[in-house]
Amino acid sequence: MTEILQLVLVGVVVGSIIGLGAMGLTLVYGVFKFAHFAHADLMTLGMYLAFFVYVDIGLDAGHIGPFSFGWGMLVAVPFAWAGVAAACVGVDRLVYRRLRRRGGGFLNLEIASLGFAIALQAVIQAIWGSPPLRYHNEIHEALTFAGGLKLKPDQMLFIALMPLLAVALYLLLHRTRLGTAMRATADNAPLAEASGIDTERVRTATWVIAAALTAVAGVMFGVQSQLRFDAGFEFLLLPMFAAVILGGIGNPWGALVGGLIVGVSQEVSTEWINTGFKPAVPFALLIAMLIVRPRGLFGSSIGGSG
């Protein structure tokens, strides 16, 4: 029993990372109406940009309280956000917006995003190389709780961070003019334009907000395991898409819940099946969802249900 609970706990940690990444992915999906296949590699970019500031520049001294990382991370994460946002806005201006204006349909955008993903992954590999990297090499001790459950301070932080960022995103989408305009653009972009909303500015803002979630989730992934140039396609893309579809396309809260479901079932499955089959779990969830309820658990709109 403890063993299963422990796996659930780790699953929640993994699920928080997948869920935060998936929130960004689903936001882009909702506003831009295409599956952004470069999203996982943007997450990888985020983790390496943080590495650049934290390790390459050398801000990795000390620790914040019980955590494995030091104060430099507070510089590294915003830098990663800025870099990922710049990459998103850049590729949108240079590529996606042109294809959007041409009106050739969303399929071309998806293929373009695959091209971007391939190039981005190779650029990351060319700069930081193939061997896995870590923000820190020393061992990060886990704390033991009642019933023998173990959790590292880092992991506790991630679990806490997830609802915090989710609430922040909720307030942004529902309590600000910009957020409402984002939901309006996702609902009906031509009408938003006809209402006098500057939809291109809304789209830029969407990239910047999605980039924040992406960068934070990327750094979390790097802290939790290690930095790999191919992490995007190998470990992140499929679970994130599974989370997005489970939660309903365009629905950030759905994506978060979907991420947790994916994370927990991935980890708990290892109790019965070989770890090598782990990638099959999100895939099975995804296919099952497509067969049973393709709209997702919570329906697909940025407003969410309720």
Place this chain on the structure above:
Amino acid sequence: MSALLEVDAVRAGYGSVMIVHDVSLRLERGELVTIIGPNGAGKSTLLKAIFGLLPVSEGAVRLEGGEVTDETPSHMVRLGVSFVPQTENVFPSLTIRENLAMGGYQRSGDVAERIAEVLRLFPELAERQKARASHLSGGQRQALAIARALMLDPKVLLLDEPTAALSPVRRGEIFDRLQAVREGGVALLMVEQNAREALAISDRAYLLVDGRNAHEQPGPEMLANPEVGRMFLGLDSAEGENGA
């Protein structure tokens, strides 16, 4: 003094397929003008071209004497022209209040005040401000679409078949509202299939056939015009089926 809105020999369509060939019309301040015509006459295409949703390939659109041909929709809105599309004219996942706020996106400051003003015209919406637009009935949704377009206090309101797919009772309600809007000083240019009711309240009407002007008359006279009646209003029975 020049007309509020003037359409001068406009030609427009989708890509290389021209649907509007040569249409001229004008809209004076405070007027309600209806465009009628058989299916495919180019009525909706004309409205979209005026509002900048489709390119105008020849001719000109003027607002208060200044040329606004091929301006973007968001610029047209800034100049005081609002548009109510026939379908997909609300934000379904947003509440009524949010829909109105988005209609007034370009307003600075007094959005709440303006929402209150607009809602005075639409009391049935005022009661349900937190309801999502997707939960509204057809008539309420249409009312919301018009209310949203009024948020920026436009001089001109372009309406694409505001009563299509509504029951006769709801249709009457919408036409009453539109008259109230006109009394508030907004000029309306409306495309309508339910021609009898629309013409009855119109100051003037244009009949479009094959993308060209065929007739121009005061609304009630157009209604009484035997030729128009034979050519177009005879379709009333088919239209009744659509409307029901």
Place this chain on the structure above:
Amino acid sequence: MLPVESLTPLAGELPLLVTFGGGVNWTVGFLTTAAIFAIVALALNVQWGYTGTINFGVVAFFGIGAYVSALLTLDPPGQFESYIGGLELPIPVGWIGGMIAGGVLALAVGLPTLRLRDDFLAIATIGIATILRSIANTQEGLVNRARGLNGIPRPLEGASREIGVDYDWLLLVITGLALLAVFLVVRGATASPWGRVLRAIRENEATTQSVGKMTTSYRIQSFVLGGVLMGLAGAIWAHRIGTIAPDSFDNLTTFLVWTMVMVGGGGNNRGVMLGALVVGFVWFGLPLIQEELPDFLGTRVFMLRRIAIGLLIIGFLLARPQGLIAEEPRVSRFAPRGEGGGGSG
């Protein structure tokens, strides 16, 4: 040994090239590879170019064809090997088995997704490639895991020795004939009334995102035909290379084929074969000049060519969506058009 990313992309050929007379050998080997990729590109062209369905898991169909054909034709597993099959069947039976496997996999992935949005297929196909690779790497007693399958028989190898023909040339001829057959099948299919339905589906659905029940069956048929041909290409590959392992079937194969189709022009059969030749030449040729490049580039040549294919996909989408050579004239959804569509009042 990786088919597309290994340090010596055409092991055997590359060392010869830098010695005397290597150029001819390299060219023969390269053309054989290009012909196999041309088959995959034609298959993807049926799915994407003619029907507008996105398959981001090309390598899964290619890989399953390779594995099934190998398992059907291999000797039974030896002492340190463990895999199913090893039936010692003739190679053509293996090829047919590979085709069936590719088609069945396409049916399994297409059925739940193709009645829905197009993006779901794209996502699911990425998934299936990852899953199959992890199963092949993990499941004991299935396909010998990461150790791979070795000693896959090569077609007519004995015969070539008897009649004294250079085997690489013979292999090129066999592969070329297979390509010709596939080309004729695909051309016939896409020029038929069936193909015209596919094109109509692509033109309409790309903009509306809606999927009618009527069209689903055609989309599945086209997806399965593509899967069958990818399976065939994989089978040919397995017997040509002799050794396969799960990690040789990574996503790069998929990306490479996509680049070939985008460069050649979706919906254009001759174009995508040209695309396979041109992109294949850049991809497999670049490492040959590695030594000539300045150090900072030379050490990164494998990353450079991946950056290059990513940029090629984007560049062709933006600047030349019709591909290298113009296709037969028709209304294309790649052609620029206004935002609006549909009716008027």
